[in-house]
Amino acid sequence: MVNIEVCGAYVDFPVFDARTRSLKKEVLGKVGGTIGTGAKVPIIEALHDITLSVAEGDRVALVGHNGAGKSTLLRLLAGIYEPTRGTARVDGKVAPVFDLGVGMDPEVSGYENIMVRGLFLGMCRKQMHKRANDIAEFTELGDFLHMPMRTYSAGMRVRLALGVVTTINPEILILDEGLGAVDAAFIAKARRRMVELVNRSGLLMFASHSDELLLELCTTAIWMDEGRIRMSGGVHEVLAAYKGVSA
Numbered sequence: 322m323v324n325i326e327v328c329g330a331y332v333d334f335p336v337f338d339a340r341t342r343s344l345k346k347e348v349l350g351k352v353g354g355t356i357g358t359g360a361k362v363p364i365i366e367a368l369h370d371i372t373l374s375v376a377e378g379d380r381v382a383l384v385g386h387n388g389a390g391k392s393t394l395l396r397l398l399a400g401i402y403e404p405t406r407g408t409a410r411v412d413g414k415v416a417p418v419f420d421l422g423v424g425m426d427p428e429v430s431g432y433e434n435i436m437v438r439g440l441f442l443g444m445c446r447k448q449m450h451k452r453a454n455d456i457a458e459f460t461e462l463g464d465f466l467h468m469p470m471r472t473y474s475a476g477m478r479v480r481l482a483l484g485v486v487t488t489i490n491p492e493i494l495i496l497d498e499g500l501g502a503v504d505a506a507f508i509a510k511a512r513r514r515m516v517e518l519v520n521r522s523g524l525l526m527f528a529s530h531s532d533e534l535l536l537e538l539c540t541t542a543i544w545m546d547e548g549r550i551r552m553s554g555g556v557h558e559v560l561a562a563y564k565g566v567s568a
C-alpha cells in the first residue's frame with residue numbers, strides 16, 4: 322500500500338560559514354572534544370512542524386514562494402533528509418525527479434544515458450532495453466543519440482531526460498519542476514506523456530510555479546509558507562488563495 326505519513330516534522334540546516342567554522346576549530350583545538358548542543362551556529366529552519374497524510378491515488382501540488390520549503394519537504398519524503406524532529410514515514414518505492422539531469426554522464430552517448438538514467442530511477446535493464454527506441458523517437462535527437470551528451474544543448478539534455486522520466490512506472494512520483502530549458506512545442510508533446518506518467522503513478526507530489534501544469538496534473542494542493550503548511554485543500558481553491566495573497 323502506497324502511503325505517506327508525516328507527523329510534526331522539522332528540518333533544520335545548521336549553517337557553518339567560514340567564520341563560524343574557524344571558531345569551531347578554535348574551540349575544538351582547545352578542548353579536544355565535539356561541539357555540543359550549545360554550539361553557536363546559525364540554524365535555518367526549513368520545515369516547521371509539518372503534519373500531512375497522503376494516500377494512494379492522491380496527486381498533490383506544492384505551492385509557495387521561493388524558499389518556502391517545497392523542495393525540502395520533497396527531499397524529506399525522498400529520504401534525502403531526515404527530520405530533525407518528528408517523523409516521516411513513506412511506504413512505497415519513490416522515484417525522485419529533482420533535477421532531470423541527475424544520474425546522467427556527459428561523457429557517454431545519449432543512448433547509454435537512457436539506460437543509466439532509467440536504472441537510477443528504479444527500472445531494470447530489460448525494461449529499459451524495451452523502452453529505448455520509444456524514448457529515442459520521442460526525443461527527436463536522431464544521430465545525436467550516438468554522440469557524447471556533453472555535445473548537447475541544455476534543451477537537448479532535458480528532452481533526453483524527459484523521455485526517460487516519462488517511461489517509468491513509479492509507486493511514488495516526486496517531481497520538483499525543472500522543465501525550463503525546452504522549447505514550447507516540445508513541452509506540449511511532453512505534457513501528454515507527463516499526464517500518462519502521473520496517471521500510472523501510485524501517488525504524486527509535485528512542486529512547481531506553473532499553475533497550468535499543477536492544474537493539469539494535480540487534484541489537491543498544499544501551500545507552503547516559511548516552512549509551514551499555510552493551507553491545504555483542492556488545487557483550485559488553494560491556488561486561488563495563494564494567488565490572492567501573492568498577487
Ligand SMILES: Nc1ncnc2c1ncn2[C@@H]1O[C@H](COP(=O)(O)OP(=O)(O)OP(=O)(O)O)[C@@H](O)[C@H]1O
Nearest residue numbers: 334365366367385386387388389390391392393394
Ligand atoms: N542545503 C541547505 N542549507 C541551508 N539552507 C537551506 C538548504 N536547502 C534549503 N535551505 C533553506 O531552506 C529554506 C527552504 O528552501 P527550499 O529549497 O525548500 O524552498 P523552495 O520552496 O523549494 O523554494 P524555490 O521555489 O525557490 O525552489 C530556504 O530558506 C533555504 O534557504
